[in-house]
Structure formats: C-alpha cells, structure tokens
Amino acid sequence: MSRPQRRFLALFLVVLIPCAILLGWMARAQPRAPATATDEVARRAPPPVPVVLATSVEKLDTARLEVLGSGLAARSVTVYPAVAGEVVQVGFRAGQRVRKDEVLLRLQDRAQRLAVDLAAARLEAARRLMARYESTRGTGAVPGSVIDEAQSGVELAGIALRQAREDLADRVVLAPFAGVVGIAAVETGDRVDPDTAITTLDDRRTLQVAFVLPEVYAARLKIGQTVRVTNPAFAGRDFPGRIDEIDSRIDADSRNLRLRARVPNPDDLLRPGMSFTVQLDLAGARYVAVPELALQWGRDGAYVWTVVDGRAAQVLVRSVRRVDEQILLEGPLPAGAPVVVEGVQRLRAGRTVAAVNPVAASAPAPAAAASR
Structure with missing residues (x-):
C-alpha cells in the first residue's frame, strides 16, 4: 500500500468510529412504545393450574340391606x-x-x-x-x-x-x-291318642325365610321384590327369592316390620330352621354422584370444584352417603358437570385451569348462593 493510501485509510477510520458511537447512543435514547393493557394483564396473570377432571353423574340411591332371617317350610x-x-x-x-x-x-x-x-x-x-x-x-x-x-x-x-x-x-x-x-x-x-305327635311333615320345594326390617323402610317394600339369601353351609352361593308376605302392621315394641320371602329349593339343599342372611336392594331418590376425591371440606362445609368458562368455581354441597366409591350429593351441582379430582390444592375461585384430561368444556354456572 502506498503512502497516500495509508493516510486516506487512517483518516476514514478517525471519522467512522465516532459516527458509529453517536448512532448507537441515539438508538438507545429513542423512547419505546407503551405496552397495552392486555399485554400487561397477560404478563402479570398466573399460569393455569393443571387439574384432572371427572364428570358428575345422576345416580339412584339404592340402599343395600343385610338382615338375619330364619327358614320355614312352605307348608309344615x-x-x-x-x-x-x-x-x-x-x-x-x-x-x-x-x-x-x-x-x-x-x-x-x-x-x-x-x-x-x-x-x-x-x-x-x-x-x-x-x-x-x-x-x-x-x-x-x-x-x-x-x-x-x-x-x-x-x-x-x-x-x-x-x-x-x-x-x-x-x-x-x-x-x-x-x-x-x-x-x-x-x-x-x-x-x-289325639294329643300324641307322630311326626312332622314339611313341603320343602320352596322355603320361606322370615325376617324383619326397621319401619323406616316400610314405604319402599312391595310384594314380589327380589332378595338374595345366603347360608354358611353354602359359602359363596346366593339363593334368589322374592318377598311373598308383608305384615299389615309395625310391631309397636320393636318398631320393626315382619316379612317373608319365598325362595325356590329345587335341589332340596335348604332346610326349615336354617339361619339365613337376607340381602335386598331398596331403590330411593336420585342424586348427583361424584368420585370420592372430588369432595372437599372447608369452613363452610362440604364443597366440590367445578369448571365454568375455563375457571375454577367452588360449589357448596351436602354429602348424602358413599356408594361404590362415589359420593351422593345434594346441592346445585348438575349432572354432567366437570369436577376436579386432582390438583385441588392450588385452586382458588376464578383461577384459570388447564385440564389434563378434559371431560367437558364447561359446566353450567352454579347457583350464586351455593358457589363462591
């Protein structure tokens, strides 16, 4: 490179570097556009809570009863x-x-x-x-x-x-x-003589099983209702039967109602005088049922978390009883609503949720007096 060329390059660098510094400073000093309200809310909102959902269902409250009974011959x-x-x-x-x-x-x-x-x-x-x-x-x-x-x-x-x-x-x-x-x-x-007993005679083709139930079940009993009876001599075997007789009155002392069930005995296995466990299911009212994990307890009593428009809502309920790993509930929770069974620890009313297993998009809004 000739001497004039070197002098030109040095002069160029002396002018270029200060200009680059000035332009950088001006760019940093330029004011930024203000963020929108939506962007600010999005930046500050907590992330959705991951939850596992189940669906509430309508279930018949069937009372399963077990009582002791005694076998009688159909005729004896x-x-x-x-x-x-x-x-x-x-x-x-x-x-x-x-x-x-x-x-x-x-x-x-x-x-x-x-x-x-x-x-x-x-x-x-x-x-x-x-x-x-x-x-x-x-x-x-x-x-x-x-x-x-x-x-x-x-x-x-x-x-x-x-x-x-x-x-x-x-x-x-x-x-x-x-x-x-x-x-x-x-x-x-x-x-x-006429007072001498000769023998006994039993018709065992069918057996009657006599038992009693508390008066509270009287209105739910009817002739022909199915029952199952078991006896320790036949472990693991049920004998089906039907209610054949219902007494006309409640015993005033015990407050119990007497009943008899007719049980076919084609194999002649059962005997009069045997003890039996009588099992029967009595249909009752219909309730909304949820998994046991969905029911929570707080200061105001029992409640469940549901999802309304993608947000958590707390619904106060009353627990009726447990049936087959589900809880029967009274309250404003409708059948078919999503309920939270896992992830409840981080939930707050109105908090957005992200369903790991979405079972329903949303539930109808619960009654205002029963949710918060």
Whole structure:
C-alpha cells in the first residue's frame, strides 16, 4: 500500500468510529412504545393450574340391606292321629318323601271293621223290608205310616254305615300334602291318642325365610321384590327369592316390620330352621354422584370444584352417603358437570385451569348462593 493510501485509510477510520458511537447512543435514547393493557394483564396473570377432571353423574340411591332371617317350610305340620288306639304299622322312614294321602300310620281297627259290616247288614235288611212294603202300595195291605217308617229306617241305616266307615278311616293317618317326613315319634305297639305327635311333615320345594326390617323402610317394600339369601353351609352361593308376605302392621315394641320371602329349593339343599342372611336392594331418590376425591371440606362445609368458562368455581354441597366409591350429593351441582379430582390444592375461585384430561368444556354456572 502506498503512502497516500495509508493516510486516506487512517483518516476514514478517525471519522467512522465516532459516527458509529453517536448512532448507537441515539438508538438507545429513542423512547419505546407503551405496552397495552392486555399485554400487561397477560404478563402479570398466573399460569393455569393443571387439574384432572371427572364428570358428575345422576345416580339412584339404592340402599343395600343385610338382615338375619330364619327358614320355614312352605307348608309344615306336626301330624297327630284323629282317635286313640294301638299302633299296628308305621308306614314311613325319617327323611322320606311322601305323596299326598300316603299312609303314615295304622291303628288297630278290628272293632271298626266289624262295625262297618254290621251297619252294612242293617242297611241291607232295611232296604229289603222297604221293597216288600213298596210292592203292596196301593192295595191297602200295609198302612202308609208303616211304609214311611220303613223309609226312615233305610235312611238311618245308611247314616249309620257312613259313620262306621268314617270311624274306620280314622284308624289310618294319611299325609295331608306331599312333602318330607321327619323322625317317627312312635313305634308299633305304642298306644296313642289325639294329643300324641307322630311326626312332622314339611313341603320343602320352596322355603320361606322370615325376617324383619326397621319401619323406616316400610314405604319402599312391595310384594314380589327380589332378595338374595345366603347360608354358611353354602359359602359363596346366593339363593334368589322374592318377598311373598308383608305384615299389615309395625310391631309397636320393636318398631320393626315382619316379612317373608319365598325362595325356590329345587335341589332340596335348604332346610326349615336354617339361619339365613337376607340381602335386598331398596331403590330411593336420585342424586348427583361424584368420585370420592372430588369432595372437599372447608369452613363452610362440604364443597366440590367445578369448571365454568375455563375457571375454577367452588360449589357448596351436602354429602348424602358413599356408594361404590362415589359420593351422593345434594346441592346445585348438575349432572354432567366437570369436577376436579386432582390438583385441588392450588385452586382458588376464578383461577384459570388447564385440564389434563378434559371431560367437558364447561359446566353450567352454579347457583350464586351455593358457589363462591
């Protein structure tokens, strides 16, 4: 580079550097445009709170009850003889299933058979006499009064025969209905009378289970309502049934209502006298239900967090009861509203939220008196 060129470059740098410094200072001194109100609010607003939501649902309040009951046969009797006498035959074994009118017991009946034969002979004689008198009717050989007396004799002899046959039938004890007989209480040769119990007879094709419930449930019970019964002898097995009888009044001492449920017993597994646990569900009112985690407690009582227009809103509620990991609520919270189940610690009324799992865009605004 020649000497004149070096002198020109030095002069150029001496002029350029001060100009660059001056321009930089002027740029920093230039006033900035003021920020808008929206930008200021956005800069100062806290970030949305991340939350996990669930949806409130309408749920029927079903009361699940468990009470103790006792088994009864559908029909059950203790068998007695109609008359006194000596036992000549016991016609059953304990646990035997018998048909209706099957012979259970016979008593000595020699005298009664003779009485039947005698009554039959007297009736036959009365009929023959009446036939002779009838053959003379209209001839005047036999007065009408004698004929009438003979007719009465026939009728009386017939009544005597029927009575003798009834006495003979009373010497046999028959099953009043089909069922299962119990242990015999008498043996051949025993003398019995109408107060002597012979055995028991149970119709076990269906069983009745007797139980009681508090009066508070009386209005929610009806004939035909389904029940389930269990017994320790059959662990893990339910026997279905239906309410068959409801008493007409509440017991004044216990304030309980007596009921009976009919339970089919086709396999003959259940026995009268067994203890049972009776389970039944009683339908009640409808409520809004939320997960247990959604219910919070504060100074004013129970509440839940919901989301209205993307912001948290606190709704006061009343807890009714717990059902299947949900809480039934009374209050202004509608069914189908989003409720916060996780992230409630950082929530404040009006705070914006960011749903991790958005289940609903927003809930209807709750009543002013119940939310804050």
